[in-house]
Amino acid sequence: MVEYAVAAALLLFVTGFVAGGLGALAGIGGGILLVPVMNAGFGVPFKVAVGCSLVAVVASSSGSAARYLGEGLCDVRLGIRLEVATVLGAIAGGLAAPWLPVNFLRALFGLMTLYLAAWQLRSARAPVESDVRESGPIRNYPAGIAFSGLAGMVSALLGIGGGALKVPVMNMLMGVPFRVSTATSNYMIGITAAASGLLYFRRGEVDLGVTAPMVLGVMLGSAVGARMMPLIPVPRLRVVFAGILLVITGQMFWRAAGMAARLGGEPPL
């Protein structure tokens, strides 16, 4: 039993390390990778897996944001303004969920992430891309706030982190440089994940035996990822981000088709 526990803890640590590293590079929480591994790989009940992954997302966000803040990559003022819209959207999404056709929304979101992935890949092939590391004048502020609210709503409705939408909103719509967008997204996702995580923690839906090794892996992974991010050329970061968007696309179509629920992977909404 002790051998099993140590082997399982090591596997969870490595999973957390990979998710933390990718999350720090792409400005996402990593829950999209962690929940299926815990649920399918370790048989952790879906709700408990979500609770554990939220703690990991907070650790990843805080760990990488600490580094990005130190390097001046995070736009704190923009982040806090967009956070208001995101949290409001998340609350609205949570309240509206029982009345909305969630599977249809998943399919729609899958199409959107597919389009965003294609856009990122096309941008990665652009001959020259500037590597600005500070926000200039922000454009389309009202639209950016509206889309951040939508990102919060989508994350609450579909059970994903909002980073997949926040990064494109800041980069494509508001003209924030790609590195600053991913760093600011990383910085922002911590508070929304903490709100949900505290709720799961209060309900006792955070398995400490799963969470501890995974979060330690995430902490190390996000520290390594945050050190690497400023050194990686923007086109390569875009490819990493596009890859994660394609994983999200696959998961959204899989869940929209009801496959996860049929296999006992998630409770019906």
Next chain:
Amino acid sequence: MKRKLARLLQTGIAGGALLLIAGTIIAASTGELVPGFGLGVPGMDGLLPRLIEGDPAALLRAGVLVVLLTPVARVVAVSWMLRREKDVTGAVCALVVLLLVTVAILLDLTHD
């Protein structure tokens, strides 16, 4: 401001990591760390004495709590710092975020 916020996040993450490492080592050495089967989630009552005794579940619980509360402390600090820098809109935004998060937790508004 950014350096102070970075230090705050580093402190929170380091504190959480220390508690989680201590809890994991003790739990693994006693065979209590079995993923998927739960270690039990002890209540907040008597958490401090159990922490001092080196109870692994209490150490892990405290570690998770420190990790989860770090971004909340960050929002409080941002509000205070922006107010000092006379960015009233930013400071109010931070307070609104804090209020919304508190309401969401208290009313259990987060969707599973």
